[in-house]
Amino acid sequence: xxxxxxxxxxxxxxxxxxxxxxxxxxxxxxxxxxxxxxxxxxxxxxxxxxxxxxxxxxxxxxxxxxxxxxxxxxxxxxxxxxxxxxxxxxxxxxxxxxxxxxxxxxxxxxxxxxx
Amino acid sequence: xxxxxxxxxxxxxxxxxxxxxxxxxxxxxxxxxxxxxxxxxxxxxxxxxxxxxxxxxxxxxxxxxxxxxxxxxxxxxxxxxxxxxxxxxxxxxxxxxxxxxxxxxxxxxxxxxxx
DNA sequence: GGCATATTCAACCAATCGGTTGACAGCGGG
DNA sequence: CCCGCTGTCAACCGATTGGTTGAATATGCC
Numbered sequence: 671x672x673x674x675x676x677x678x679x680x681x682x683x684x685x686x687x688x689x690x691x692x693x694x695x696x697x698x699x700x701x702x703x704x705x706x707x708x709x710x711x712x713x714x715x716x717x718x719x720x721x722x723x724x725x726x727x728x729x730x731x732x733x734x735x736x737x738x739x740x741x742x743x744x745x746x747x748x749x750x751x752x753x754x755x756x757x758x759x760x761x762x763x764x765x766x767x768x769x770x771x772x773x774x775x776x777x778x779x780x781x782x783x784x785x
Numbered sequence: 786x787x788x789x790x791x792x793x794x795x796x797x798x799x800x801x802x803x804x805x806x807x808x809x810x811x812x813x814x815x816x817x818x819x820x821x822x823x824x825x826x827x828x829x830x831x832x833x834x835x836x837x838x839x840x841x842x843x844x845x846x847x848x849x850x851x852x853x854x855x856x857x858x859x860x861x862x863x864x865x866x867x868x869x870x871x872x873x874x875x876x877x878x879x880x881x882x883x884x885x886x887x888x889x890x891x892x893x894x895x896x897x898x899x900x
Numbered sequence: 901g902g903c904a905t906a907t908t909c910a911a912c913c914a915a916t917c918g919g920t921t922g923a924c925a926g927c928g929g930g
Numbered sequence: 931c932c933c934g935c936t937g938t939c940a941a942c943c944g945a946t947t948g949g950t951t952g953a954a955t956a957t958g959c960c
Contacts, residue, residue: 678800685797686948687790690869697876703907716949718908723947737906737957745877748870754805755863761812762860801918818937831919833938838917852927852936902960909954916947924939930932 676728677750683727688712689720693729696743703739791843792865798842803827804835808844811858818854 674682684690692706707717721741724730728747732739789797799805807821822832836856839845843862847854 675802677805678802681796682800685793685800687793688948690792694873694876697873698880704905712948713950714907715909715951719948722908734957737904739907743877745874748874752867752870755867758809758812759860759863761809762858765813803918819935827918828920829937830921830939834918837938849926852934854937904959905957907954907956910952911950913950914948917945918943919945920941920943922940924937926937927935929934 676747677754679723679727680729680747680750683723683729686720686723689724692717692720692724693743696730696741697745700740700742702741706741791862792869794838794842795844795862795865798838798844801835801838804839807832807835808839808858811845811856812860815855815857817856821856 684693688710691709695701695706695709703714703718703721706721707714710717721730721732724741725732729744730741731744732741799808803825806824810816810821810824818829818833818836821836822829825832836845836847839856840847844859845856846859847856
């Protein structure tokens with residue numbers, strides 16, 4: 671099937687608490703698979719898989735450094751989400767504004783009694 | 786198992802393109818299941834399920850209106866995501882700033898040749 | 901070359917996901 | 931009261947997910 675678009679991959683990458691936690695750690699410093707695995711009680715292989723998911727979402731890049739392959743957070747990808755989110759937040763807010771204006775124009779004659 | 790936390794539910798709700806599209810539509814107007822189903826070539830039941838996912842993520846609320854149960858977008862939940870995102874974006878940026886400062890302090894003696 | 905460390909590949913498993921179809925419930929209009 | 935419309939519940943299905951273990955690969959060190 672068609673591979674998921676990047677926005678979907680980013681959202682679903684961050685839907686997992688372990689991956690979110692890994693991202694949080696990577697804001698402090700680049701880290702290797704083994705370092706990232708240490709805090710969790712899952713196998714190194716599982717963490718390696720998580721890292722691949724983050725990589726395919728574009729959230730993480732990796733370099734080689736002797737035997738190690740440190741992961742580096744690519745923060746710019748956050749913009750993909752915030753752009754989407756802000757776009758629709760704005761759209762919703764404009765709608766509310768229009769609704770309010772409509773209601774304000776309505777007070778059809780019998781405006782007096784609020785009660 | 787422990788039910789997923791809200792942040793996870795929100796991210797994973799938005800990981801699906803159909804659900805994202807539904808959210809986009811709901812920024813324009815509240816809509817019923819049947820209205821929401823119309824643009825897609827999936828069953829009404831499938832859309833009903835999507836709606837339930839959005840509801841459990843807190844992104845959508847529903848009211849009763851005769852036979853209809855219009856869905857309404859709860860935009861505030863977006864803040865949950867932007868708060869998380871901005872927190873770690875900021876953290877990452879501060880780290881880069883510190884790294885830059887470190888590099889700027891380093892030019893140990895032999896500063897001359899850039900090439 | 902040969903060992904140790906770091907990471908990934910492969911096969912497997914149970915649980916969840918997104919979809920289907922079919923039956924049922926809620927409610928309003930003749 | 932019953933018809934019809936709207937929506938949900940239930941059971942099922944194939945694909946994906948997050949995890950496992952065991953074997954393979956990559957790289958530096960002696």
